[in-house]
Amino acid sequence: MSLDIDGIGIAFGGIKAVDDVSFTAHPGEVTSIIGPNGAGKTTLFNLVSGVYRASSGRVRIEGQDVTGLAAHDLARRGMARTFQNLQVFPQMTALDNVMTGCHMQERSNLLSDLLGLPGARRETERSRASAMAALERAGLADLAHRPASEMSYGQLKRLEIARALVTGCTILLLDEPAAGCNAVETREVDDLIHAIADEGKTVVLIEHDMRMVMRISSHIVVLDQGRKIAEGGPQEIRTNPHVIAAYLGAHGAAEAEAAAHA
Amino acid sequence: MMAGQRPTTSAAPADTGRHAYLQNKVTRRRAIGPGLRTFLIFAVLVGLGALIFPSSYFYRVGTLVWINTLAVTGIVVLLGYVGLVSLGHAGFFAIGAYATAILPNYGVPSPLAMLSGVLLAGLLALVVGRPILKLSGYYLAIATLGLGMLIWMVLSKEAWLTGGPDGMTVSGMNARNLFKMVGLNLKSAEAWYWVAGFTAAIGAAIAVNLAGSPSGRSLRAIHDSDVAARSLGIDVARAKSRAFVISALYAAVAGGLLALANGYITPETGGFMHSVEMVTMAVLGGATSVFGALVGALILTALPQVLTVFADYEHMLLGGIMVVTMIAMRRGLVPFIADLWTRRKS
Secondary structure (H helix, E strand, C coil): CCEEEEEEEEEECCEEEEEEEEEEECCCCEEEEECCCCCCHHHHHHHHCCCCCCCEEEEEECCEECCCCCHHHHHHCCEEECCCCCCCCCCCEHHHHHHHHHHHHCCCCHHHHHHCCHHHHHHHHHHHHHHHHHHHHCCCHHHCCCEHHHCCHHHHHHHHHHHHHCCCCCEEEEECCCCCCCHHHHHHHHHHHHHHHHCCCEEEEECCCHHHHHHHCCEEEEEECCEEEEEECHHHHHHCHHHHHHHHHHHHHHHHHHHHHC | CCCCCCCCCCCCCCCCCHHHHHHHHHHHHHHCCHHHHHHHHHHHHHHHHHHHCCCHHHHHHHHHHHHHHHHHHHHHHHHHHHCCCCCCHHHHHHHHHHHHHHHHHHCCCHHHHHHHHHHHHHHHHHHHHHHHCCCCHHHHHHHHHHHHHHHHHHHHHCHHHHCHHHCEECCCCCHHHHHHHCCCCCCHHHHHHHHHHHHHHHHHHHHHHHHCCHHHHHHHHHHHCHHHHHHCCCCHHHHHHHHHHHHHHHHHHHHHHHHHHHCEECHHHHCHHHHHHHHHHHHHHCCCCHHHHHHHHHHHHHHHHHHHHHHHHHHHHHHHHHHHHHHHCCCCHHHHHHHHHHHHHC
């Protein structure tokens, strides 16, 4: 489903962290948000996913206004996300983390959960199966029974992706999924995101790894100081003088160029 | 959240494939569910107690241990699963106890009186829970503290109904009669011991069932990350409210049992110290597991009995134990020992 951001903004104590940002993310595509640190990328995610309440603007899913809905209601409308500063459940195993993502598919009621009735156990088995499949996809199946607190940063990043995937989302917001990953892992995450978009999901990505961004994005939105300064395909963004000045710099532009020819 | 590279306890052995391992685990789970297993372990422990107790006095203390275990299991659901601190649960405990004490005077049979108390406590938790569960951390602790104090004050002041600060006797059902029906002739203290033990075992099984269920995973998710839980579609306010109600029900059942088993209750059952005691038991034993509830309840119920000789120093000793626990094993005794065990094995 397409995600429409229309003139969204929020101010913290007079400072406009995000100011009048608009863009549309389409199904089957990867839309990337880039920009220097403090540009408001994560704040934008928090606005879209209902963590913060926007002071202006609209968010629409497939044309339907969902502005101001609570985070869990947005999840029910098919939006899932990962977090820049990791929000895993450290006391649970990797498997339990992902099983928690199956919450919306689980159909047992509280009473049957308390009494351990077959219905509740069946739901748990089903969640276990789909969680295992998602872990497999994220390359974490070997670690299924390991407590999340003992996993590496890069692994936890992928754990969050697996957890978001099992929600059955149609819109996926990924906040720096490749942070803390080595080159091999980054490539894996890259492939995974590609595959997710190919399934027809709408992927919105925040990422600093320019090679990755240029490789997988269909559309790029550039933020600086809370405002959108450019928008377009990878080729346009790479050569946009404003973007080079504000963010990419000479080195970044070279990196991006290298990615284009890789 | 242990630091360092602790070897994992649950990783598959190298020679079996991980799927074989998983399969094995799943089938084993099906053969005997974790809830039933917990019930059986508790039942064995109840039986063990009965085997070694030499006198009615021991049965009475044992009864108290099981009643406290039941109440603390409710705290485990709230504090251990969801991470919410309540310092007012003695209030719910007292509602269960006083309903069981008062209603028979108006012609209501004891089991029905107890049930009414339990439902009343649950209803109050539902109504009060919604607004105060918006708070977290020590704000919530203070709000629940206020709730507990209100209940305690009503019980102390409304002497016409509750007997006031002196408390009231509880007339009505004796558990002996239950056992007489099936031809067992037990002493009253023994009969209450079995009833309390059996109820605690059921309570533990329910809490364990919950932990491994879809609802339980939601609760544990909230414990670790509120924001992530919401992003997965979990209605956090509703889940918290449910946990609060469930834990209030545990406290009220325990209160009702205490009233019946003791035959006498005072407003102190609803007092602040009692609330603190419940939380302390959970924290000492380990708030994340029902076995923690049992161990905490056992130690803090039995110890004062053993220490009557040093009655003057009792509180000092308890306080000392608490301080040492918090410094040496913050997660409580049961997780601490479980960790030692797995570390020794690996």
